Amino acid sequence: MGERLTPREILDKLVGFPTVSRDSNLPLIEWVDDYLTSHGIEAHRHYDETNEKAALFAHVGPLEEGGVVLSGHTDVVPVDGQPWGTDPFSVVEKDGKLFGRGTCDMKGFDALAIWALVEGHYSDLKRPLQLALSYDEEIGCLGAPPMIRAMQPIVPKASAVIVGEPSMMQAVTGHKGGFGYHLHVQGFEVHSSILHTGVNAILYGAKIIEWVNEMNAANMAAEPGEIAAMFDPPFTTLHVGTIKGGTAHNITAKDCWFGVDFRVVPGDDVEDWRKRFLAKVAEVEALMQAVVPETKIALEERFQLPGLVPEENGEAESIVRRLTGDNASHVVSYGTEGGQFQEGGYSAVICGPGDIAQAHQPNEYLTVAQFEAGQGFMARLLDLLQG
């Protein structure tokens, strides 16, 4: 029988693996697998197509349906260019805070979930407890859908999923969905003195970006619907986060690349927004092709994420409310894997330690108080599953 580690010891281990989304997460997954195996818990892996990343899931308690899944992601955002005061890949405790990349988002919860699974294995559970650790969450929640599909034939289907994104241990029942595209505007180069014969990819791209500004202004001005009113901001937002293009000040740019992301408030139709966006792209492309027919705008869909829809009498929500005593309604504006679990037929809720404001920041931290609150939550969950 392996050594039973404390949540804090598990957290130290997890943060020590620099599982930035662009890199492999296998060393972390292997460690978790070995740790669970040392306690006699069978862990299942599901690899991505590169074989450099894997999700891991495991089940303890009676081999039957109706359990609770603790869901976390193993990847973290990069630290490049961020001014860190400590080594981001080791946990440093100072002034009641645990500093380190991922302590808040979301290896703190992962550590608590792994701890709870091992505790559950040694308890007399009447209902199963499951662990589900994904990859590639931070680059558009790409890893959870294949993991969810892989889990279903292997472990008995649970009835509730707790996604431990930082929520200050409150029950979050809704978030926006969204989608994002990469655009490559392919123009036609001429000397800028005769720009009317060229197609400047930057200037045509700017027409789409200006449309983004117009949509944001119109959405902001509109009266929010009942569900939308729960959100801050209470409307769908469009965003351009990166752009590059052009080679010289006096050449009409041949290329311009940028991304457009949509965060769609529940109540708005994701497919409707997609149609409007594609229509705008087609309109601008037609303007370009009227000048030089071989120009175009190439599109690549980067991600698509369903929103988390507040459930009526949802089981996951009712479990979390019972364990936290939190009866208020909370929704958030960030995306999670919760909507993907809902699409997979699970009741899902978000509840995890830490404040999303600390996620992705330099000197990211989780307070010791939140980590302990999370451990208390897990202990009450284990009691509930033994009841």
Ligand SMILES: [Zn+2]
């Ligand atoms: Zn996260």
